[in-house]
Amino acid sequence: MALAATGYFRRLTRRLTEDLDQLDAEAMVESSQASGAQRACDCSRGEEVTMLGRLRSVETCAxxxxxxxxxxxxxxxxxxxxxxxxxxxxxxxxxxxxLLVRGRVGERNGQKVIYNPYYELRGDS
Structure with a gap:
């Protein structure tokens, strides 16, 4: 019982002191792995991928x-x-x-890009 309480307090302290963005990123990685999606860091140019993640920003480039x-x-x-x-x-x-996105990974200015991806909105936003 004492070990369970110690583990609880360790997790609680970690959540209170760690960077919120880091905790959010870890939670996204866990849900991505649970869904069977690929990790963006493991994908390379030309590969057909399925990834689960969150949109940070959206803009129109006219x-x-x-x-x-x-x-x-x-x-x-x-x-x-x-x-x-x-x-x-x-x-x-x-x-x-x-979103759950599917498409072929390309590269633009040294960054990974997917053009016209297939996407599904997920309810856990």
Missing amino acids: KASTANMEAEFFDGTEAVTLVWIGRRRIAGIEPGKT
């Missing part, structure tokens, strides 16, 4: 002829840019939403 919608997707290990070509807005795609 150029002369088209507008593209871009979102920063984070799964707890690494950020990936999602780009929807020719879209200004997509219902439900907003910061803080949890």
Whole structure:
């Protein structure tokens, strides 16, 4: 019984003193692994992937002829840019939403990117 209480207090102290972003990232990694999704840090260019994570930011990048919608997707290990070509807005795609995304990983300016990903909104946002 004393060991269980010690473990409880250790976890409680950790949650009170650790960085909230770090705790959130760890929770995302755990739920991603439980769903069977791949980790962004393990994915490489040209690979077809399925990942579970949360959108950190969403913006529209208007150029002369088209507008593209871009979102920063984070799964707890690494950020990936999602780009929807020719879209200004997509219902439900907003910061803080949890998504399951599928697509082929590319590279742009040294960063991982997925163009026109298939996505599913998850209710645990």
